[in-house]
Amino acid sequence: MKETVPLSVTESSEAEALFHFETGAPEAVRAALGLNATRIGDVVAVSMRNDPTRYWSKALGFGRTAAVTGELIAEVCAFYRAEGTPLAVLQLVASVLPEDWAEIRAREGITAGSSWVKLVAEVDEVVARAGAPDRRPMDGLRVAPVEPGDAGRWASVMMRAFGMPEEHYSGMAAATVTQPDWYPQAAWLGEELVGSATVYRFGETAQLFGAAVLPEARNRGGQTGLLVARARTAGELGCRLLVSETGAETDGGHNSSLHNMLRLGFRVAYERQNWVWQPAG
Template sequence: MNIPTELAERSEAEALYDFVSATPAAREAIGITLARIGGGVVISTRTDETGFWSRASAFGFNEPVTADLMAEVSAFFHNAGTPRAIVQIAPSVLPEDWDEIAARIGLTASSRWAKLACDVDVALARTVETDLRIGPVSAADGPEWTSTMLTTFGMDEKYTSMVEASIERPGWTAFAAWLGDEIVSTGEVFVRGETGQCFAGSTKPEARRRGGQSAVLQARARAAKAAGCRWLVSETGAEEPGEHNSSLHNMYRLGFELLYERQNWIWSPSQN
């Protein structure tokens, strides 16, 4: 896979930045603050105790990752009242003194994510079988689609307005799998240049092993190709010994290739 690391990292970072931008009312309601620091994207969500919606990413391309840069990121989180955040840096741009930098601002190693990409033509050439109905999501489907996504991920309903605002938002296309009249699987793609970033992929437990997730992935590949994209980019949890991540293997079957595994680093105010 010859997608540049910078392109893969920016695909993810810019998708999240656009997603949480939503509407001013949604940003204010859940306490979102945004910044661009050192060529990277920094997002704080004051009401998010998990850190999922607070991120610092896409560093190391405009300028090197340094202690001063990370101190600036840490100060941003402090000033924004961030309860917890995730710092994500591609392994190829980590400096030799990264462990020292991380210790200085109190970052602790957490889970690892697998970073993957796929040529859209490869994904479209694969055979996907499902008995579910697959299609794009309209604004009328928004409430059910949003509820399915949040519930499946175990996320708070306070994010409803932000998530729903992404449906039919410029650059975004949302898809679903229906079992009868019920949405049981969700997924979005965010188009940015040559990349289509996969986002919000979820499947209800009772609807798994029916090909829905793979079919929604392929629908996103079709939309990305129609928009002129060359690659699909996605992330999921890396497998630890003895673990099996179904989402990861669904992507492998569709033609995704592992680019690298990236460590998540947890920032919290108590460590600073």
């Protein structure tokens, strides 16, 4: 049986990746989106006030080195109130919830949302499985690192594939292409860029981030190709562990991203609840 990966590892890489993805945006983009971030103890809290997607305001990294308390949750919520954030998601693993969580939730206006699955894999195992003779090759696609000149196109594809606005959001994503510790990959169909993904290096951990393929290029193995390319890059960087997240499957649902990762040797570390905070009134 493989060793259990500590919470300090699985939560840290995601928290740091999101923090740097958003705070590395150009100042004009930050101003347009109303973007601000802070650190409160273990917690990384990012606020995007002008975000119609309601996706990018998140607090995560809870319980990495210290217990989660009512005072900590109150401070996180106070940050969002001060920012005028219309909605934020607090991502806490069940094992770090305090005993009085129900009372804290009622006091701060926090409700239960969807669940995500946290996955981990050893880099060497994913690379080995990627080279297996029975693995289905990509159909007409190729995957390659993103050149700085393609940063805008790559970022546009990421936002379009996720159904998000391109204005300002693409500028946020494009900025990471030339930033330290980010290693973006693109999927191409002929001369058309049709898929995006990146990986953030955090010590010996590689955090997978932002994988998406445009609808017209799906079912060609692009998601798996982007996974494999990033795993190989992680190995070249000296990383030992891959970490990723995706939505938990509901009854009757099918998450192809989840199954692509499982086939390549990822395993579920835990399922994590999303807790939704909104200001009173």
